Amino acid sequence: MFTREVIARVMQLSALALFFLAMGLGPKMVTVQGPAHAPAKQSLGQSLADLQASVDAVAALPDMHMKQDMSDENAEDTEGMAAPSTDDAAEGAGMSGMKDAMAARHDLVSATAAAVLANAERDKNEGERRSTRGAHAHGNLESLWVFAASLLLIRLSVPIWLTAGAGGALILGSWLHSGIFVGMQYGVPGLLPLLKTGAGPFLLMLGVGLLGLSVLLHWWRNGAGEA
Numbered sequence: 001m002f003t004r005e006v007i008a009r010v011m012q013l014s015a016l017a018l019f020f021l022a023m024g025l026g027p028k029m030v031t032v033q034g035p036a037h038a039p040a041k042q043s044l045g046q047s048l049a050d051l052q053a054s055v056d057a058v059a060a061l062p063d064m065h066m067k068q069d070m071s072d073e074n075a076e077d078t079e080g081m082a083a084p085s086t087d088d089a090a091e092g093a094g095m096s097g098m099k100d101a102m103a104a105r106h107d108l109v110s111a112t113a114a115a116v117l118a119n120a121e122r123d124k125n126e127g128e129r130r131s132t133r134g135a136h137a138h139g140n141l142e143s144l145w146v147f148a149a150s151l152l153l154i155r156l157s158v159p160i161w162l163t164a165g166a167g168g169a170l171i172l173g174s175w176l177h178s179g180i181f182v183g184m185q186y187g188v189p190g191l192l193p194l195l196k197t198g199a200g201p202f203l204l205m206l207g208v209g210l211l212g213l214s215v216l217l218h219w220w221r222n223g224a225g226e227a
Helices: 004-023 026-031 035-080 086-153 160-185 192-196 199-222
Strands: none
Touching (some): 086 199, 160 199
């Protein structure tokens, strides 16, 4: 049979479970590592390698054309048995300068790509840290709120259905809100659709409203000085 004591104990056990799960995210906020993020990091690493390979290939194309042109010019010079001239020397110097410019361009493209990819990795890690901190804070605060509400409900002389309604709404609301955030950080799949329903915040507000109604009803029956 449900009594205020039983309802309060269930609320306290639920709050403690959520609290310790949220506290377990503390080390992850520092390291931002774990099985849940391993696939994403592998995918990012593969993307980095593919992008770098593409940059190298694009930057190398002008060098290939330049080498082909130089080969054609050398073949023509050999066939014509042309003697070296000042124009040929100037042209050779120009080709050397072009080659140096293309090498500098390759270095610039590579450095730019490395900077962009480093920023992407940093932004990804910062996003993970923020989501972990959010889950950690929400879990702690809502679990403490549910625990405090259980200590209050057990002392209010109100109908049992009102106590059960307030306690049940707070339990479900905390797990469907911060509990989902915490579960996602541990890699539990399929939680995002539940979060998008908005049931967690609604149940939390309902629980707070029923708790307030319980307090007002208790005061109306016993006086504001009684608890």
